[in-house]
Amino acid sequence: MAQAAVQMDREKLSCSVCLDLLKDPVTIPCGHSYCMSCIKNFWVDKRTYSCPQCRRSFTPKPVLMKNTMFADLVEELKNAGLADAPPHHSYAEPADVSCDFCVGRKMKAFKSCLACMASYCELHLQPHFNVAPLKKHKLVEATSKLQENICPRHDEVMKIFCRTDRQCICYLCSMDEHKGHNTVSAAAERAERQTELGVDRRNIQQRIQDREKDVKVMLQRLEAIGASADEAVSDSERIFKDLICLIEKKSSEVKQKIRSQQKTDESRVTEVQEKMQQEISELRRKDTELEKLSSTEDHLHFLSSYSSWSHLSETTASSHDFTVQYYEKMTAAVSEARDKLKALLSDKWPKITLTGPEKKVQRAAEDNVFPLNAFFLDDIDEAMSVKDEAPRRFNPQTRNIRSQRPPAAAHFTPNTFHNRQHEKIRRFFFQ
Structure with a gap:
């Protein structure tokens, strides 16, 4: 009081x-x-x-x-x-366990007594430290679940564990409906379960360590994927820049070849044209002579002059003997190369999947690289080599590359694939 x-x-x-x-x-x-x-x-x-x-x-x-x-x-x-x-935070809030012995504004409970089935603040807990009989009471952290330790049937503290029914009971239950069951004290059952709990915790901790290692491996893989993707993007950009340079170079070569062929054909046509002009002049001169001869009245002179007059020479080749076959073939070859390149770079290329074996990925990747090496220049080079319907056959070395199968790699990674891809294109296009 x-x-x-x-x-x-x-x-x-x-x-x-x-x-x-x-x-x-x-x-x-x-x-x-x-x-x-x-x-x-x-x-x-x-x-x-x-x-x-x-x-x-x-x-x-x-x-x-x-x-x-x-x-x-x-x-x-x-x-x-x-x-x-006491500081204001020592007063019990609605969510806190309050002291059962405080009058007025209740303080926050510090401990709960399993013998008294009550909770105490620090002030009212002092008798449990000073009074001899109270010192034997079991104190636990303040809890609002003390009522769960009371048997709802007999209103007694449940201190016994029934292993048969796997539930806590009071001593009256052990002599009534649980009579003859395998029972032990709650403390003994707790000690045994505590040992099992220790084993479970060790297993869980081991699994945590294993999973943490796996997470580190996944992080390393993420970093490797990011690095490989960055390098692949860089390599792809460099390769496509090389292809653009190659196309521009080949475009310049094709233009130069066409203009060179144009000059050759124009020179030949001009030469024939000049010969035809000379032939026309000669024919007109002869026609004038024949006209004069036809109008003479002297028969002897007519016969003598006509007998000594030379016959017409063979006609110079006409213009229709010259065709534009070379230019048509060149245009067709460039168009075909364009169509093949568009097909190669369509949405279905490259057909690379990471779900299959690495060897299949390597083969699928290289199969999509080699057409660029093989067909892109063949038809254009063939068209550029055509001269007056006497086409030169394809370069055997270039033709062999088309049917050549690259050697299978022992090991494949995204980096080695892009490096090998770039080297093959560079070696074929620029050597």
Whole structure:
């Protein structure tokens, strides 16, 4: 009772702002008391001065004077051994386990007693440390589940474990419906299960370690995938730039060849044209002579002149003997190369899957690289070699590359594939 009275006195002498014992207590006109520093801070930068509890306003600002009576009471309370009030966080919140023996505002429970079936704050727990019979009680962390330890049928503490039915029971249950069952004390069953729990924890911890190692491996694989993907993008960009340069180079060569062939054909046609002009002039001259001869009245002169006149020479080859076959074949070859390149670079290329064996991935990848090496220039080179319907056969070395199968690799990675791909294209196109 004395402790309860002290608790009530402490609450009366507590500041409602800071919830601690009053320090330099002052009483404002409405009768409520506060720490001097608390009420000053509460009124800072305010136009009206009111009580934090009753909200009564004061005009002008009250003069704060120390309440000596409250100050003496606080000092006596401190001298009684309760120097400071418990901090406000020691009071029980709705979610906390509260002390079963506190009067008024309850404190947070510190321990629960399995013998008393009650929870205690630090103050009310002291008898369990000082009174001999209470020292034997089993104290546990404060819990709100003490009622679960009570047998709902006999209202007794359940201290026995029935292994037959695998449930906790009280001693009356062991003599009633659980009579003859395999029973042990709850403590003994707990000790055995505690050993099993230790084994389970070790197994779980081992699995955690194994999985952590696996996670590290996965992280390393993610880094490797990212590095390989970056390198593949870089290599692909470089390869396509090489292809663009190659196409531009071949375009320039084709243009040069066409213009060269154009000059040759134009020169030949011009030469024939000049011969035809000479032939026309000669024919017109002879036609004039024949016209004059036909109009003469001297028969002897006509016969003599006509007999000595030379017959017409063979006609120069006409223009229709020259064709545009070379240019048509060149255009067709370039178009065919374009169509093949478009087909090769369609959405179905490259047909590479990472679900199959690495050797199949290697073969599928290289099968899609070699057409670029094989067909892209063959038809154009063939068309460029055609001269006056006497086409030159394909370069045997180039033709062999088309049917050549690259050697199978012993090991394949994305990096080695892109390096090998780039080297093959570079070696064929630029050597």
